[in-house]
Amino acid sequence: TQLLEQSPQFLSIQEGENLTVYCNSSSVFSSLQWYRQEPGEGPVLLVTVVTGGEVKKLKRLTFQFGDARKDSSLHITAAQPGDTGLYLCAGARQGAQKLVFGQGTRLTINP
Amino acid sequence: DTAVSQTPKYLVTQMGNDKSIKCEQNLGHDTMYWYKQDSKKFLKIMFSYNNKELIINETVPNRFSPKSPDKAHLNLHINSLELGDSAVYFCASSQVILAGGGEQYFGPGTRLTVT
Numbered sequence: 001t002q003l004l005e006q007s008p009q010f011l012s013i014q015e016g017e018n019l020t021v022y023c024n025s026s027s028v029f030s031s032l033q034w035y036r037q038e039p040g041e042g043p044v045l046l047v048t049v050v051t052g053g054e055v056k057k058l059k060r061l062t063f064q065f066g067d068a069r070k071d072s073s074l075h076i077t078a079a080q081p082g083d084t085g086l087y088l089c090a091g092a093r094q095g096a097q098k099l100v101f102g103q104g105t106r107l108t109i110n111p
Numbered sequence: 112d113t114a115v116s117q118t119p120k121y122l123v124t125q126m127g128n129d130k131s132i133k134c135e136q137n138l139g140h141d142t143m144y145w146y147k148q149d150s151k152k153f154l155k156i157m158f159s160y161n162n163k164e165l166i167i168n169e170t171v172p173n174r175f176s177p178k179s180p181d182k183a184h185l186n187l188h189i190n191s192l193e194l195g196d197s198a199v200y201f202c203a204s205s206q207v208i209l210a211g212g213g214e215q216y217f218g219p220g221t222r223l224t225v226t
Contacts, residue, residue, distance in 0.1 A: 033214075033215075037152075040219070041219055041220070042115070042201050042203070042217025042218050042219055042220055043154070043215075043217050044217070045214050045215065045216075048214065086152055088154065090154075097159065097166055098144075098156045098159060098167055098169075099156065099215065100156075101153070101154040101155070103151065103152065103153050104152045104153070104154075106152070
């Protein structure tokens with residue numbers, strides 16, 4: 001059983017469309033991170049959210065941490081081919097010294 | 112300058128062999144990690160070290176032995192390789208032991224294929 005469940009696992013859409021990726025858990029996290037990983041490379045941190053209800057924006061990407069700190073979402077507006085990649089959410093539980101990762105969402109933006 | 116580097120990038124070897132993967136970070140971080148990413152892209156922590164001290168050993172078979180000669184290096188030695196060890200192994204580092212959201216910097220990965 002995954003501690004963090006991401007959905008959808010695969011998403012292929014056309015350039016210009018909007019999309020939302022979800023990261024859900026039954027556990028409470030003290031912080032949650034989103035990473036993007038491109039083929040042949042390691043994950044790169046996009047954002048960290050730490051407060052319930054927090055919203056952070058990174059250009060066309062909007063990240064939200066759920067009020068109860070059990071879930072998060074990533075919304076991309078007007079997706080571009082450069083957004084293609086594997087998106088990973090990762091959470092740190094209170095007092096834990098490690099991250100647990102979701103299984104990832106493989107996003108493909110078609111020109 | 113590469114922040115976290117790993118060598119080799121690719122490693123193909125036969126079952127039963129022993130191999131090592133090296134990792135170096137030039138970020139001045141105190142904590143380093145080894146992760147395993149399987150064919151389904153699931154990323155799971157194996158080990159973490161803080162200032163050369165083992166902090167996390169995530170029930171990894173004892174055929175895997177990490178070694179940290181100094182806080183900038185964390186190497187992974189694998190004995191008696193098995194088919195199931197085939198995966199991409201990532202080294203990472205962070206400034207803190209992940210207390211509330213420290214950023215982790217990942218290396219480019221080492222793709223290990225055991226035949």
